[in-house]
Amino acid sequence: MDKLEIQGGKPLEGEIRISGAKNATLPILAGALLADGPVTIANVPHLQDVTTFIELLGRMGVGVTIDDRMRVEIDAGSIREYFAPYELVKTMRASILVLGPLLARFGKADVSLPGGCAIGSRPVNIHVAGLQAMGADINIENGYIRARSDGRLRGARLVLDTVTVTGTENLMMAAVLAEGETVIENAAREPEVVDLANFLIAMGARIRGAGTDTLHIEGVERLAGTHYEVLPDRIEAGTYLVAGAITGGHVRVKNARADHLDAVLGKLRDAGARVDSAEGWIEVDMQGKRPRSVDVRTAPYPAFPTDMQAQFAALNTVAQGVGTIIETIFENRFMHMLEMRRMGAEIRLEGNTAIIKGVERLTAAPVMATDLRASASLVLAGLVAEGRTEVDRIYHIDRGYECIEEKLQQLGAQIKRIPS
Numbered sequence: 001m002d003k004l005e006i007q008g009g010k011p012l013e014g015e016i017r018i019s020g021a022k023n024a025t026l027p028i029l030a031g032a033l034l035a036d037g038p039v040t041i042a043n044v045p046h047l048q049d050v051t052t053f054i055e056l057l058g059r060m061g062v063g064v065t066i067d068d069r070m071r072v073e074i075d076a077g078s079i080r081e082y083f084a085p086y087e088l089v090k091t092m093r094a095s096i097l098v099l100g101p102l103l104a105r106f107g108k109a110d111v112s113l114p115g116g117c118a119i120g121s122r123p124v125n126i127h128v129a130g131l132q133a134m135g136a137d138i139n140i141e142n143g144y145i146r147a148r149s150d151g152r153l154r155g156a157r158l159v160l161d162t163v164t165v166t167g168t169e170n171l172m173m174a175a176v177l178a179e180g181e182t183v184i185e186n187a188a189r190e191p192e193v194v195d196l197a198n199f200l201i202a203m204g205a206r207i208r209g210a211g212t213d214t215l216h217i218e219g220v221e222r223l224a225g226t227h228y229e230v231l232p233d234r235i236e237a238g239t240y241l242v243a244g245a246i247t248g249g250h251v252r253v254k255n256a257r258a259d260h261l262d263a264v265l266g267k268l269r270d271a272g273a274r275v276d277s278a279e280g281w282i283e284v285d286m287q288g289k290r291p292r293s294v295d296v297r298t299a300p301y302p303a304f305p306t307d308m309q310a311q312f313a314a315l316n317t318v319a320q321g322v323g324t325i326i327e328t329i330f331e332n333r334f335m336h337m338l339e340m341r342r343m344g345a346e347i348r349l350e351g352n353t354a355i356i357k358g359v360e361r362l363t364a365a366p367v368m369a370t371d372l373r374a375s376a377s378l379v380l381a382g383l384v385a386e387g388r389t390e391v392d393r394i395y396h397i398d399r400g401y402e403c404i405e406e407k408l409q410q411l412g413a414q415i416k417r418i419p420s
Contacts, residue, residue, distance in 0.1 A: 021045070036222050039227075048395065084109075313377055317346075
């Protein structure tokens with residue numbers, strides 16, 4: 001198992017290219033199961049979760065080829081199994097996304113109940129209830145969701161109990177081949193949900209309302225193959241912009257969309273950064289200044305994303321003043337705060353709120369990553385800590401950040417991957 005070794009204290013400067021969005025790629029890979037011809041997906045990030053998902057498709061007998069530019073071609077015509085085993089699903093809960101497409105196209109799916117990040121429960125009951133309302137026969141036994149459909153699913157009006165991204169995506173994919181119209185209310189509005197809808201539309205689906213809280217889907221009998229390019233990763237872009245801000249540096253991210261990061265860019269401005277953007281790039285310039293503390297409250301898109309909470313916690317640890325972080329989406333998502341305390345951060349936890357009093361400098365310490373975004377926040381803390389920080393268990397980072405040490409090196413960071 002590898003570690004990241006970081007020598008902190010250097011302002012970052014330069015520009016890097018943002019990869020395709022992991023959280024758009026995974027549902028699009030699942031959606032390719034719906035097509036009756038080959039699908040080519042471009043701008044796919046080279047990440048552990050993507051590799052795992054491709055392995056899952058391969059286990060089912062789906063034809064998958066990948067070229068040297070990470071373009072993935074998927075042909076579901078050769079599928080033999082309609083089964084997502086526990087050993088794969090436990091490492092990546094997004095595997096649940098094959099449930100809707102398998103059921104809609106092939107009438108059967110056996111999918112393990114998911115595992116994934118240690119950031120609290122993320123129940124699948126909304127997925128199951130929605131598919132049952134569309135006529136599916138579903139049993140949960142021996143840790144597996146066993147779903148069957150006699151003929152096509154039927155359109156239905158679905159009102160989701162809570163806003164759920166994977167739930168919205170799974171039900172949207174099931175509905176595109178259902179008979180009649182499906183309406184999904186209280187739908188997730190994230191850009192990755194919109195990207196999936198655009199991909200399905202490119203294959204011939206009829207979807208209205210993507211990006212709003214109500215989706216209207218008119219089922220069609222078949223979807224055709226297509227070529228599609230995944231949108232850029234807004235969380236990766238946000239993370240590197242915070243890296244520029246926390247170090248007092250000047251960073252530009254290319255292949256990024258400012259309109260997907262309004263809440264994050266607003267907080268960076270509050271922290272004292274100069275933020276500029278145009279089509280295809282975003283830039284943050286701290287002009288060598290120490291950031292100001294910011295208050296953050298997570299909520300579903302378009303509000304502040306839970307996946308950027310840990311990075312702003314790191315920013316607050318060295319900022320002027322006191323900032324509060326309120327996490328409303330997931331429980332157990334403050335484990336990185338305990339590791340930051342080892343580096344000298346002044347953090348008080350009260351339930352789902354972290355109160356952070358900025359210190360002038362952090363000091364290097366060995367720390368351990370606990371989940372994907374927590375790992376990124378510890379790397380950010382290491383960039384401003386005095387001395388040499390080692391971040392262990394970085395397999396979490398490799399699930400969501402492509403070549404993180406190489407990109408940070410491009411910005412001047414002293415960081416390298418070493419064996420544990």
